[in-house]
Amino acid sequence: MDGQMAPQILPPPQHQRRKRGKDASAVTLKDVARLAGVSAITVSRAINQPDVVSEETLTSVRKAIEQLGYVPNLLAGGLKSSQSRLVAAIVPSIGTSMFAEAVEALTDRLSDAGYEVLLGLSGFAQSREDRILSAVLSRKPDAIFLTGIDHSARARQQLLAAGIPVVESWDLTPNPIDIAIGFSHENAGRAAAKHFLEKGYDRIAVISASDKRALQRRDGFLKHLAETGRTDVALRLTETPGSLERGREALADLLNGGVQPDSVFCTVDPLAQGAIIEAQVRGLDVPGDLAVMGFGNFSFSPHIHPSLSTISFDRRKIGELAADLILAELGGTPSPERVVDIGFTLVERQSTG
Amino acid sequence: MDGQMAPQILPPPQHQRRKRGKDASAVTLKDVARLAGVSAITVSRAINQPDVVSEETLTSVRKAIEQLGYVPNLLAGGLKSSQSRLVAAIVPSIGTSMFAEAVEALTDRLSDAGYEVLLGLSGFAQSREDRILSAVLSRKPDAIFLTGIDHSARARQQLLAAGIPVVESWDLTPNPIDIAIGFSHENAGRAAAKHFLEKGYDRIAVISASDKRALQRRDGFLKHLAETGRTDVALRLTETPGSLERGREALADLLNGGVQPDSVFCTVDPLAQGAIIEAQVRGLDVPGDLAVMGFGNFSFSPHIHPSLSTISFDRRKIGELAADLILAELGGTPSPERVVDIGFTLVERQSTG
DNA sequence: GATGTAAATGGTATCGATACCATCATGGAG
DNA sequence: CTCCATGATGGTATCGATACCATTTACATC
Known part of the structure; x- marks a missing residue:
């Protein structure tokens, strides 16, 4: 790692192309369309907006999908629709349950909504957060979950430029990039x-x-x-x-x-x-x-x-709330609350008898 | 969740398109190319194969990138090159350090090689593993890390069809889908x-x-x-x-x-x-x-x-080995070892004095 | 001076899906 | 009987990058 400001662009990939020429799973929308006797767009609609497709076509498309073992390519879909259905989560570590539980809750809830979580581990160092952030943003996540409220100027700028929901967690701040969930x-x-x-x-x-x-x-x-x-x-x-x-x-x-x-x-x-x-x-x-x-x-x-x-304090709730607010914002009905204080409670037990 | 076999295709996304019309970060390769006074491909090369580009162009391209704050779109690149630089990791949970440490090690090592990790939590239920696997495969990961060696027939078939390195972990088996890392x-x-x-x-x-x-x-x-x-x-x-x-x-x-x-x-x-x-x-x-x-x-x-x-037993090592073997396979020099027994040691301490 | 080779760069097609617009039945309103 | 809203479907351009092939220039070789 150079001590300099990390370059904006990732280091060049050094690994060769995968050896197998054509991917075995070369089944595309078009193949399904052909088999079902409809056009590619109709298949796309059958998958994404089933209610605008007739019951009949729906059936034959589904059969064709089943038969070919078709798996949609979200890369391609995301490219055109600029929706990756990916949410990035950057936390220092998941080795202790501290952040792991929040990430787990976030992942669970997002998964139910059809989103996947891209995991970035920053290891408590800001320089590394920057690098990971760049890498992650190039995957065009639909939203991003961060730990803490301290981010480099570059990071803030990139996050703003990305134009996606950003949740800063664990801490509170009067000036969140977008949304902050935490406590004092x-x-x-x-x-x-x-x-x-x-x-x-x-x-x-x-x-x-x-x-x-x-x-x-x-x-x-x-x-x-x-x-x-x-x-x-x-x-x-x-x-x-x-x-x-x-x-x-x-x-x-x-x-x-x-x-x-x-x-x-x-x-x-x-x-x-x-x-x-x-x-x-x-x-x-x-x-x-x-x-x-x-x-x-x-x-x-x-x-x-x-x-x-x-x-x-409720670690899982941080993840759940983050998921909810992200989904709300992606759904076009952002919550007016930009800073959520989830509070904490002092629990008196035997050790302070 | 229906009791039936989960449909191969994800449920239709219910969320609206994100509201902001044009993404703020509409900076593309073409924009960089224009500013640098070269063609788009040259910019692409400047990023991915800097050594085939002249020092001079490299400099001007880099300046243009910096100036525009360009962030490459890996979705697009992945679509054409069929390399997503994404590795999926599906584990039951990360709430306890059991799997979290392995995922952490895997992520650390892959991150250094320019790969990101897509996290899937299967929660110990096979049905859920299937669903997550489908979702994850549609992102065209370059490799996949799984927990355990028991997978449904559908899962195995999909994994085989994907034609990517597959690591099954924690357990051993004489018949791994691809690679197994674990112990008895x-x-x-x-x-x-x-x-x-x-x-x-x-x-x-x-x-x-x-x-x-x-x-x-x-x-x-x-x-x-x-x-x-x-x-x-x-x-x-x-x-x-x-x-x-x-x-x-x-x-x-x-x-x-x-x-x-x-x-x-x-x-x-x-x-x-x-x-x-x-x-x-x-x-x-x-x-x-x-x-x-x-x-x-x-x-x-x-x-x-x-x-x-x-x-x-060395949890981190499972993740590290998985990363190494995956990278080797992606690099075109797969290890001949398909099953790696990392062993275990009995550590005698006071509690069995 | 002609020719060959390597280095540097560009043009174009393409990855697989979706946005957008167009088309074509169908059927109820007038 | 015509008109038009509605539903169902298709055609085509396009997302942003890279693969592949072509081209240009520089320079060494005989």
Whole structure:
């Protein structure tokens, strides 16, 4: 990868043409038409607008399709109709369930509407997002789902030029490119801080992953504490994505460093789970000796012991809403709401007893 | 969903054409050509085979591209060249890291080679796989990545007709459609059984998810035990995907049912983690009172307490190998290996101490 | 100086489907 | 009986790029 601005055009494909000359599935609309004894357009209509074709032709066309095993070529259709029935989803990663669930919900819902999802993984780096965005846009998706609201100037420009519905997710912004669906991570952090204060915790620590949104939660948490006069908060940063392993390490590091917190806020649940385990291994009682709060309400969180207090938000709903708003916009009846705050809830469980 | 055989053709799109008449990004190859003062084909060559174009033209073409913000239309290119640079990946789900990691690895590697991944989620149901397969094939992917080796007759036929590289993953088979990458789940189960016997466990139980591969592991486990004369094995089935919650429930159910196992094999790690937690909550020592073994070596498994003995296999490698073999085949130099056994390793940790 | 070869570029047909407009029955209104 | 709306179907151009073949120029060879 060159350090320079990535060229707008993809690197030249290096692979040869596929060897088999004619594709085995050379069955086209025309073949079906011939067999059914009608014209190609009629076959096209039989498929896409069955109600304008007579029952009789419909039957014979369907039979011909069946017989030939015809599979329409969406590339060709999309070229002429400028509808690819493709929605691109660009997320940092699907290795943790964080984004995977949203993508899954998005895919499920779009699939029912006859759209497919093109997956792009940006890996938390903006430069890579740009590259993937270019690649993806050349497939002329009908809409695009992005993570976050920070995009390069080039990216914004390309998205605008594409003239398609764009959903920015996980975050909120007053100026979405098109639509934003998310919630305030800073407020989520503040909510955690408030909870800690209400519980009377005194020696507070934070373990945070280092991606932008985790840091926003951390900042919200610290700000709220600062506003109530507390600035003596121990902090450990870990890699993104935050994992159980990193959580253990970070807590161990805190404790070994002489810090004796009575509570720790972890900016993502796996970190919190790790912290709990590390505490338990060291013979500390959670929440008696150390209260732990996470973020994200992962599927394991209610079921570990002690169950994990966390901040919950509906990941699947982000994907579903995105799909709904995209479909509405594609359907010509865009929702007037451009920014959707899906909110979050603080779920108090045993770990902050 | 009708109970009948899904029609080969997708349901008619119900959404209107997008409202904006002309796409804002109406910049085509021709526009670039005009500005650069060359013909369209030369621009095409400048992009795809830069080495056959003179340095001079290359420069002016690149400038024109930059200036106009040209984004190539891969739909059109793909139509003529019958290369979509698209690889379809159909997996049951990406909500758990099980398949997500393989898809992620596949996507990463293909992305570097200039391919994009089209994601299909089949949700463990074969009927849905068929429907998604049809939808996906109409996009003319250059290759396809599937989960499992069980596909309907229609699916096989369509895949064969498509004439593209097909990777079946997670499982092995002597008769792959094209390429299979996986390992023997039955043997994995056997390995677990063998380990239990070596450790001298006596009252053995199994908690299994109910998807096909989990059941194969369970069966391998039970068969091996049966072959050594043990048939008194308590068994609990849970939903797929197996989760921590289900693991707790299943173990609770076993213990409440009067079964007193000294060891339990869980066919997927999250179930095992759940079992450990349930045991601990009940005051049982793991592994002293109850040994637990999982499967999959999830990222949390080495770091929980006690650390989880499990059967490890390289999920990312499946995706990477798939990408490599696909690229090799597309590049005209297919690997002679049609079936790749990536194997597995039993990792002994504290939970079967 | 004639000829051959490679490099650089252009022209045209074409991929497979759909948009758009035209055509042709059919049948009810006047 | 004519007229025209309606329904069903076909013809043709076209989407944007690339394959294929042709052409032009430069330059080395004999």
